[in-house]
Amino acid sequence: MQFSETNLPGVTVIDLQRFDDERGSFARSFCVDEMAAAGLPFNIDQANISVNNCAGTVRGMHIQLAPSPEAKIVRCTRGKMYDIALDLRPDSAAYCQWVGVELSAENGKALYIPPGCAHGFQSLEDQTEVHYLMDGKYDPDAAAGVGHDDPVFGIEWPIPIESISDKDLSWPAFDKDVGIAKGARA
Numbered sequence: 566m567q568f569s570e571t572n573l574p575g576v577t578v579i580d581l582q583r584f585d586d587e588r589g590s591f592a593r594s595f596c597v598d599e600m601a602a603a604g605l606p607f608n609i610d611q612a613n614i615s616v617n618n619c620a621g622t623v624r625g626m627h628i629q630l631a632p633s634p635e636a637k638i639v640r641c642t643r644g645k646m647y648d649i650a651l652d653l654r655p656d657s658a659a660y661c662q663w664v665g666v667e668l669s670a671e672n673g674k675a676l677y678i679p680p681g682c683a684h685g686f687q688s689l690e691d692q693t694e695v696h697y698l699m700d701g702k703y704d705p706d707a708a709a710g711v712g713h714d715d716p717v718f719g720i721e722w723p724i725p726i727e728s729i730s731d732k733d734l735s736w737p738a739f740d741k742d743v744g745i746a747k748g749a750r751a
Contacts, residue, residue: 566579566581566593566594566595566603567579567580567582568580568605568677571666572659572662572664573650573652573657573659573662573663573664573682574652574657574658574659575605575677575679575682576652576664576676576677576678576679576682577605577676577677578666578674578676579638579674579675579676579677580674581593581594581673581674583673592673594640594675595609595698605636605677605679607636607677607698607700608700609698609699609700610635610699610700610701610702611698611701611702611703612696612697612698612699613696613697613699614642614694614695614696614697615694615695615697616692616693616694616695617644617646617688617692617693617694617695618692618728619688619691619727620688620689620690620691620727621687621725621726621727621728622687622688622693622727622728622729623686623687623713623726623728623729624685624686624729624730624733625649625683625684625685625686625713625733626651626683626684626685626710626711626712626720626733627683627684627685627710628653628681628682628683628684628708628709628711628745629701629703629704629707629709630707630709630745631707632704632707633701633702633704633707634680634681634701635680635700635701635702635703636677636678636679636680636699636700636701637676637677637678637684637697637698637699638676638677638678638698639675639678639684639686639695639696639697640673640695640696640697641669641670641693641694641695641696642670642695642696643670643692643693644669644670644688644689644690644691644694645667645668645669645670645671645688645689645690645693646667646668646669646686646687646688646689646693646695647666647667647668647686647687647689647723648665648666648667648676648686649664649665649666649684649685649686649687649720650663650664650676650678650683650684651663651682651683651684651685651718651720652681652682653681653682653683653711654681654682655744660741661717661718661741662718663718663719663720665721665723667689668686670694680701683711683745685713685720685733687722687723687724687726689723709745710733711736711739711745712734712736712737712738712739713726713729713733715738715739717738717739717740717741718739
């Protein structure tokens with residue numbers, strides 16, 4: 566695995582090191598020791614899969630707050646997606662900034678998203694499948710989010726939005742001075 570930090574502290578692209586032969590290829594997609602050596606300690610508490618029927622589906626921007634923060638490693642296992650990490654750590658030099666990375670089954674990239682960053686993505690192809698490794702268990706009482714289109718962040722989605730949940734449309738406007746509160750929903 567090769568690690569490349571983005572312009573957001575701790576948000577890291579993970580590239581596979583594939584070994585090819587006549588049978589196909591092999592690559593390690595996760596190693597706790599390699600993650601720790603890269604400064605990304607991670608214990609898998611949960612793994613999730615999301616299938617997105619149509620291109621243009623947006624999921625996010627989601628975050629879990631204290632006392633149950635979680636880190637994520639997100640990988641596209643079928644199709645193609647645009648993955649976004651949004652820095653909501655008030656003490657971060659990148660507070661309220663975002664980074665987007667194209668993940669696909671073909672490129673094999675993954676994105677590590679540390680606690681304190683919101684996460685969302687847009688499917689770029691029909692039937693896009695997303696696999697998440699979670700360092701932390703889902704806690705509905707700690708679940709929160711911000712608007713995918715909140716002007717404070719200026720997130721640019723690559724294609725028109727075709728599908729998004731009512732919940733993801735209901736996040737309240739973000740106030741930089743207040744930050745995000747647990748369970749904050751309209």
